[in-house]
Every structure is written in structure tokens, then in C-alpha cells.
Amino acid sequence: MSNPVFIDIAVPDQTLELRGYLKSLGAEISEENADSGILTDLKNIVEASSICWKEINNESDIEMVFNGIITLILVVPEADAESVVTLFCEKVGKAPSGDKKASSRLRMLNNLFDNLDAGSRNRAVVLTSMVRLAGQTDLLSMVPTDVDKIRTWNTKWELSTAKLQNLYRTLYDALVECKASEQATKVMIELLGTYTEDNASQARDDAHKCIVTCLADPNTFLMDHLLALKPVKFLEGELIHDLLSIFVSGKLSQYQLFYKNNTDFVQSLGLNHESNMRKMRLLTFMQMAESRKEMDFALIQEELLLGPQAVEEFVIDVLKTKAVNATIDQIQKKVVVLKTTHRTFSKHHWQQIRQRLAECDKNLSTVEAQLGTLANIKIQQQQIMATPAQS
Structure with a gap:
């Protein structure tokens, strides 16, 4: 949690104090307020603020200076603030190699992010900077990376397509850098979804x-x-x-043929052939399980090009992924399939779901009618019992 930044002195006095302090550290900046307004004055202060990282050892003192700058940024009208926000993010968000103050930098950026108006597009500028810094320093846990949350924020920001794509691309790179490939894939799919048929070639x-990450x-x-x-x-x-x-x-055989004919291409993508073989074996097994309730070890061995001793170990690895639910019959040397995940979800599968839902709806209507009949019978019985017997 960050704390709001407010300094209870007039803006001209704040800028004067900051200028004087930065000059005392050795920054090339005059102590006098600029006559051209707070925006130019503030940019001069932000530009000179880099000296704090060199001359101040205590992180709390550094944060105090930059939090003072944040207070001034919040005074600038939204329409004029983007340039100074961008400059602030540049000075705070670009940590030199080996910098040990990355977490402190992120706290400052987060402080600015939290205190900007919820509908301010400048929040996206700050978030992009936070994500980039966190990815470079393996501190992504300190910044919001959830795509759904960003999508919700953007309903207020209404970013241009280019700026939204830049944010998603930065987030994707950071997630890949931090080995969060599954989340990175989700972000990339969101990014690709921002393109249309007219500009798809630009993506x-x-x-x-996206394809390489998934593979x-x-x-x-x-x-x-x-x-x-x-x-x-x-x-x-x-x-x-x-x-x-x-x-x-x-199938596995198709991948093998592709790799044989395009070895250099696969290697140029940075993909590992053995890892590809492992995944294709699993995917081929899933496909086999879709149409078979039982599979002999011999069939699995033949289709997946496995040694006799490797079949059972392979099936155990498949079961660990939970892509297929099955049991191993070691005596009869076969696998009994209980349930499998479909590799593709076609129109046929949607039709099956629709049919099953229709059947469920019909069954529920029947149950509802039966319960209604039973309720009426119960009411009639209660009425009969309540009626006095005639002498």
C-alpha cells in the first residue's frame, strides 16, 4: 500500500525548496522559480532529480524528494501533465545495471500511479514504466499484471490502440523475462486481439x-x-x-517430417527439438484417447515411437498433466481411458454441448412438473384432512 503525498505549503514555495535542495547536491539548476509556469519549472526539477541517485545514500531521503515532486505533478492539469509524467517515469523507471534501489523506484512509481485520478490516461504511462522496470529486476510481484484488471482500467482510460498495444507488449516482455510463460501467452493473445483485418500485417x-511462446x-x-x-x-x-x-x-509423425525438412527453421525459433517431441507425443496421445476407451501398450509404443520400457513411464507423465484421466492395467498391458481433454474445439463440440444443455433443460422441466404435481397432491391431502367429517 502506498500513502498519498501532500505537502502543506504553497506550490511556488515547494518548487523553490526542491530547486535549492537539488542545487545543494550539485545539480545544475537555479534556485529561482521559472517565470513560464509550473510545468516548465517542474520539468527542470525532474530533469535535475537524477542527481539524487548518486548523492543520497538513504532510500527514505530519496523517496522524500521524489514524493515531493509527485505532489507537484498532481497539481498539473490532466491535459498538460503527460509530458512531465513521462519525464518522471524516465528518471525513476530506468534503473542502471546492478542498481539496488529498484524496489524503492517501484514504490515511487506506484505512489504516482495510485494518486493520479482513476480515469487519467497518465496512469497507463506510469504502469508501463513500472512493468518494464519490474521485468528487468525480477520484481513483477510488486506491480499489477492481471490482464482483466488492465482491461477494466482501460474502460476509463480509453487509450489509443497504439498505447494499449505498447502496454501489453511491455507486459509480455516482462513476463517472459521473469519466466511467467503462461501469463505471458494470455497477455500476447490480448495484444493480438487488438488488431483488425486491416492492420493484422503489422502484428x-x-x-x-505468441506462437513460439505457446509451443x-x-x-x-x-x-x-x-x-x-x-x-x-x-x-x-x-x-x-x-x-x-x-x-x-x-500427429507426432507429421512433426518429425516437418523437422526433418525444416531443421534450421525450428532451431532459429529457439525451440528445443526434444521438448517439441515430448509435447507432440502427449498431444498425439490425447488425440488417440478421444476415439479409444482402451489402448494397448503396443499401439502406444508404435504411434509414439517409444521403447517397450518407456510406455508406462510416458503414460504416468501424461496423467500428471491432467490432460487425460486414465488407469493403467499392467497385467493386460493397456491403458483404460476415463476422460480426455479435446485438442481442438470445433463446431461439432459446440453442437454436442448445445444438445446436452437442451437435454438438461428438458429433464429439469420434467422434474419441475413432477414436483408441482406432488405439491398439488400434498395440498389436496391436507385439505381433505382438515375438512370435518359429516355425521
Whole structure:
């Protein structure tokens, strides 16, 4: 939690004190207030504030100076504040390599973020800076990274598409840097969703990153939703799209053939072939389980190119992912499938869900009617019992 920043002295006196203090540290700034207004005056102060990181050792003293600057920023009208907010984020948010005050920097940025008006677009400027710094210093736990929360904030900010994309792209890079690949994928999908058919070609690099991140993540198995994204559709006919399609609905043998013909391409993506083989084995097993209630070890061995001793260990690894629910019959050397996750969710699956829901609705209506009948019978019985017997 951050505390609001308020200094109970007049703005001209605040700027004068800050100027004098920064000059005493050795900053090249005059003590006199500028005649051109608080915005120019404040920019001069923020520009000179960098000296605090070099000349002040106590973090509390540094934060006191920058919190004083934040108080002045909050006085600047929203329409004029973006330039000074951006400059403040530049001075505070760019930590040099090996800097040990990153958490202190983040607290200052968070203080500004929290005290800006909830509808201020400048909050997005600050948040972008916070995310970038946190990603570089492995402190993402200190900043908000939830996509749903950012989407809610943006209903008030109403950022331009370019600025929203910049925020998501910065967040994606930070999450990848901190090895949070699953969350990074969610952010990238959100980013790709901001493109339309008219500008999908501009998202080429983002679409590539999204696909590679999903393929490389050992815990991501369902990827058919990527094919529906306009920037990914734009890549149809390219090797990266062909590779994604194999992971979405292809078999292990198809991946092997692709890798044989495009080894250099796969390696250029930074993907590990053995990891790809492991994932494709699991995906192929999921696909086999969709149409079979039982699978002999021999079939699994043949389809997944496993040694006789490796089948049972492989199935155990699959069960750990919870993508397939099954039991192993060691005596009869087979796997009994109880439930499996579908690799793709087609129109047929939606139709099945609709049919099942319709059946549930029908059953509930029948139960409701039966309960109504029973209730009426109960009421009639109570009325009969309450009626005095005639002599």
C-alpha cells in the first residue's frame, strides 16, 4: 500500500525548496522559480532529480524528494501533465545495471500511479514504466499484471490502440523475462486481439512471438484458439503457421517430417527439438484417447515411437498433466481411458454441448412438473384432512 503525498505549503514555495535542495547536491539548476509556469519549472526539477541517485545514500531521503515532486505533478492539469509524467517515469523507471534501489523506484512509481485520478490516461504511462522496470529486476510481484484488471482500467482510460498495444507488449516482455510463460501467452493473445483485418500485417512479430511462446511452454497444450486470431491468420502459408497447425491437430509423425525438412527453421525459433517431441507425443496421445476407451501398450509404443520400457513411464507423465484421466492395467498391458481433454474445439463440440444443455433443460422441466404435481397432491391431502367429517 502506498500513502498519498501532500505537502502543506504553497506550490511556488515547494518548487523553490526542491530547486535549492537539488542545487545543494550539485545539480545544475537555479534556485529561482521559472517565470513560464509550473510545468516548465517542474520539468527542470525532474530533469535535475537524477542527481539524487548518486548523492543520497538513504532510500527514505530519496523517496522524500521524489514524493515531493509527485505532489507537484498532481497539481498539473490532466491535459498538460503527460509530458512531465513521462519525464518522471524516465528518471525513476530506468534503473542502471546492478542498481539496488529498484524496489524503492517501484514504490515511487506506484505512489504516482495510485494518486493520479482513476480515469487519467497518465496512469497507463506510469504502469508501463513500472512493468518494464519490474521485468528487468525480477520484481513483477510488486506491480499489477492481471490482464482483466488492465482491461477494466482501460474502460476509463480509453487509450489509443497504439498505447494499449505498447502496454501489453511491455507486459509480455516482462513476463517472459521473469519466466511467467503462461501469463505471458494470455497477455500476447490480448495484444493480438487488438488488431483488425486491416492492420493484422503489422502484428507479424507479435504473432510469431505468441506462437513460439505457446509451443515452448511445456504446460500449454490447447492452441487451436490461436488460429482464429487475425494476425495469426495473416501468417497462413508460412512455415510458422504450418508448425502451429501440426501442434494444434497433427500427429507426432507429421512433426518429425516437418523437422526433418525444416531443421534450421525450428532451431532459429529457439525451440528445443526434444521438448517439441515430448509435447507432440502427449498431444498425439490425447488425440488417440478421444476415439479409444482402451489402448494397448503396443499401439502406444508404435504411434509414439517409444521403447517397450518407456510406455508406462510416458503414460504416468501424461496423467500428471491432467490432460487425460486414465488407469493403467499392467497385467493386460493397456491403458483404460476415463476422460480426455479435446485438442481442438470445433463446431461439432459446440453442437454436442448445445444438445446436452437442451437435454438438461428438458429433464429439469420434467422434474419441475413432477414436483408441482406432488405439491398439488400434498395440498389436496391436507385439505381433505382438515375438512370435518359429516355425521
